[in-house]
Amino acid sequence: MKNKLIKTYWLGLILFSGGSLLNSCSDSMLEENVYTGTSQDNLVAQGEAGCKILVDGIYKYVQYFSYSRGNNWQLAPEAGTDEFTLNWGFAITEWGGMQNFLNLNSGHYQPMEMYREAYKLIAQANQVLISFDDKKNDPSYSAMIAEAKFWRAYTYYKLQNVFGSVPLIKGTEDLSSGIERTPASDIRSFVSSEMEDIENILPSTPTAYGKPTKWAVKAFLSRFYLNNKDWTKASLYAKDIIDNSGASLQAKYQDVFKIDGNPEIILAVNQINQSDKGNKYVALSLEGELRNALNIQGVSASNGYGMSNYFYSTFAPDDQRVIPFDKNTKQGIAIAGIQYKADGTPVYGSVSSPETVQKALNRVITFKFPLQENIAKGEDSDADFPLMRLGEIYLTYAEAQFQLGNTAGALEYINPIRTRAGLSPLTTLTLDDILNERGWETYHEGYRREDLLRFGKLLDKVEAKFKYDFPTTPYPNSGNITRELFPIPADAISLNPKLTQNPGY
Template sequence: MKNIRKILIPSLVIALMGGTMGCSNLDDVVLDRVSDASSVQPDLTLKAAYNSLGTFTDQAAIYALTEHPSDEMQGPTRGADWDDNGRWRNLHTHTWTNQSDDVLNAWNNLNRGHALANEVIGNAKSTKAQVAEAKFLRAFYMFYTVDLFGQVAFRDLAKPGDLPKGLSRKDATAQIIAEVQSIMGDLPSATATNAGTATKEAASFLLAKLYLNNAVFAQDPTKPAGPFTFAKADMDAVVTNADAIINSGKYTLAANYFDNFHPDNSTKSKELIFVIQNEKGASLTNNSSVRNRYYMTSHYSTIPSGWNGFTTLADFYNSFDKKDSRVGAAIPGLTDKGGVRAGFLIGQQYGLNGVTLLDREGKPLVFTPEVDLKNANERQGIRVIKYTPDITDIDSPANDYVFFRYADVLLMKAEALFRGGNTSGALTIVNSLRTTRGVDPLTTLTEASLLAERGREMYWEGWRRNDQIRFGKFLAPVDNRTATSPDYRVVFPIPQRELEINPNLKQNFGY
């Protein structure tokens, strides 16, 4: 995100809980401590806790940690562009440290949202409904903290003067599950207009995701890469929570895949379960910057022009059947206005009316699969346009930013059935999805084909690292990372400054 305004938020807990809350590409966040959270109107703090979700839309920090270390994204240096002291290379090559910018900023952003939710929970003026929403948001932020960092700094609201205690991955997961279950009766059911707030269906999704990853999160911290044992009770719980969403009858797969990410996705798609709701011309005011998703990858010569940054990997692109609708599509109002298509951009690129586009040196703009991570030219790398730009308002479009969607529910259920021994049931679900996406059904289902299908459906949505770890593939060599990574790299280190601030936190094994 660029040029976000300063935010003044009274806070009981942020200063100690997250340390310095700054982010390298956000303006300073000014935080005052007050002695009584009840002096603040809870609706304002709850809104701030929701607005903090906007940090997920940045191309750096949280999103960068979920994608760059995986097999579906890389950030090549192009001459003087995109070197940034090696930050993107370090993520892709698994050589980050406990002082890396994105590690620190992700930790800070997650703890800021967590702390804001705490303020609502601890405010005597908060209604039961507001507390339930805040507890969902706290669980959401804690889930990502557990997933990325393997432990959580958790403040006991009854002891505001104490430093946050360090919750282990296993204990934090159990606490999140219990809390989400406890608020289910106080959350509203999903409607056509409330996907931007906590609902029963969003809570069921989060529970399914927690149970699906419970084997990973309960692992011995000295052996974080597994092997994992997926308990039948956990897989049954995934199915139960997935079925709660499926049987609600409120969701269905989008016939057009890219409707899920369209400027009008709130009306075009029936897959959206939990999102940042954006309005055209106003999305930047709630800290949401969907534009980053196309700016970070698109070339200077395209419409819209971009920053010519991130690409996918050749092997990942080659995992798609070329008739798969998820590979790409012409989008009315975008392709006919500027030439850009949605999906993967490879080969010669064209502008309006089929004009052949050139790079800054006057060479044909041909995106190639091969990428030199340290010394790429501006044409190297297959680009990805998932959120389709609105040509009439490129900087502040109305695309809702998607966290949870229905296709993932189906894939989580399929995986749980597969791990529970019901391969035929899992195959039926996967093939139903594949048929909707325009590809032939599979004849058999394996771990490898299930992971591949998750990749094809969920690419660049922030789940690939999580998926690869669960399937035991995260540490394997990929394009531009030739060696197998050590086991401890499946979690990120606790930032050094946090260890200095809070002795209750201990550095993760291996760092």
């Protein structure tokens, strides 16, 4: 039975691309150690220690849900919304295919990368769950087994959101002749069942930073039920977190992303200042001339990420969530407008005709994840990436309460978010107000695609972005609802004869 674990969806590919599944981590779960010669049976024989090695090995793949690489899980879903712009070209099969996601095709490497990395994590979790299935009721193992279930369910939900129906692999299947896609509704049922099963098994406080707790499960379920429009359950889970988790809002928006382990964070991807183990968001956003003019040291400039000009234009001028970056203090978030070099000349354009960042770069540079100088490889900061935080939970509760007819209750939780941002409280509320507030509060955190799909506005908002930011670029597939899902990668279909393509590709 245990040998079946080595059969994953990608057959040999998953196990042998990017390192063995027996990679584990030190206390930070990021310092990689390869247990050479350690077989699966030997790990099982080691009992709790072997189980911990396999569970900690999951975190190599959890990194993919952050900005730890140029091509990461956040990138394509973010670039396929109204809030994000990617500068690396417009070729359909290259980076530009992610930017103009309406032109994505099954040969694009980014959907392939997302699909492959997700199933690597699932394969690692499956190893834990089958190897130690007979220990699931043992208190010494139950939390570790629940941890593996958490990440497997989390990953299946991410897969379902972008690809729709996907193969549901639990590790015991005979995959020699392929495996069919499981309906998206069944994936969602599996995910909610798995999460609810472990809700009271995981501890209230993490056993190590970056590991899930019961509050992370509740935070996931609050968002899960919100996206499935079960307003009552979304409200119940969100309010439980607000009232009982011990989490609290940071006084300053920037501190949410600046201070590791702050009380607003419920679960984060742990980032460290080491090569390819950190947060590359700033380095992948900066442009070289701008970096030099701002006197930023020890940070590369890949000239890629940014906020779309369209989305930036929707913020109030004094919104602290896009507070201007100050080159003297090196504090702040948004770099927009005309920027100047030390000699007083503009960074872009000429003295007689200076250009804004928006015009020169087709985007606004943001340091939502704060600038850190002299970082590893010029790329890897230790600014953690939050997967779940209390600010988003407030907005989940507000939206669910509004949908249940309790406008006063919704305002009670949306207004603290606005007040922190330096904005006036609302006295009336609409669904558009809620969607806007979610966008302004959580931009570039990976929520926007889910939010726009829930509101039925994904295609409309993306079209608005392109017509605002790129008015001369032909806009394809306008209103084509099949583009709400990404293509199943062609390589995946070639490996699995039972796998079918999504409509429209």
